[in-house]
Amino acid sequence: MKKTVFVFSALIVALLLLFKLSEYTYLSGNISIEIAIGTVAIVFFIVGIYINKKSLKKEKIDFIDHQKIEELGISKREYEVLVQISKGFSNKEIADVLFLSESTIKTHVSNLLVKLDSKRRTQAIQKAKDLHILPV
Amino acid sequence: MKKTVFVFSALIVALLLLFKLSEYTYLSGNISIEIAIGTVAIVFFIVGIYINKKSLKKEKIDFIDHQKIEELGISKREYEVLVQISKGFSNKEIADVLFLSESTIKTHVSNLLVKLDSKRRTQAIQKAKDLHILPV
DNA sequence: TTGCCACTCATACTAAAGTACCAAAAACAC
């Protein structure tokens, strides 16, 4: 957010500078008004691409629908397990990284499968990504 | 590709029109050179965003690294199985949609796990997506 | 403080997944 504000401020400054440049151009006999306009076009074209790229990354990679997670009644611990599942870990491995027993993981997984209306963990991963409750 | 050419042609025409406008502005006493520049800025900003969006869609959704698939020695049939796995189907279900026996699917999956250096199908899915041999 | 809920864990079971090894038909290259 801070970065966005900064970028837009810079843009406005650039625009003002160009206005000033256009004044000089006018005073000095309007030698290269085309170059000024062309420059503005190129600069804003590139800035447009840059900003879009940034915002798309945020949307597609970071966007998690917390609303949906709540709707499905998925608890904090269950969600942690879901994340580990999507990384391809086994129940035993998940148990180790979360300092729990494998039984506990199995319980969480079983609950997750019900809440995500899935028969297998692979299907749960797919569904979770479709629902944007896991990063794609 | 045709669309891209069309868009860029339109852009050049727009730029030329703006050059013409700037001439008129100059002749008529340079009333609103700022407006002209501002317009160019906004137009090219939006066009930049638009074009970027189009190209990103193609890149992120359609891009499959066939080179990599060959490198890993994954055969056609094996790849078909991999796709089904990533959709969350069981071996039995995959066998049904591909009209094969479950034994055959197991063989393919086992080979896939070796080729993708994975211990489980969930890990294989993750790896395949990382390597861009499966759509994200 | 009582009751609900999330979290934890266990046992016992069934169902999938995955391994190892073998083998035969089909496709493909040389």
Added chain:
DNA sequence: GTGTTTTTGGTACTTTAGTATGAGTGGCAA
């Protein structure tokens, strides 16, 4: 056409995943 790879499939086995059920703990709200 012969050799190689792909594809198919089987048996027998081990491992992992998932279900069902019960139960204890701690937090939190009415």
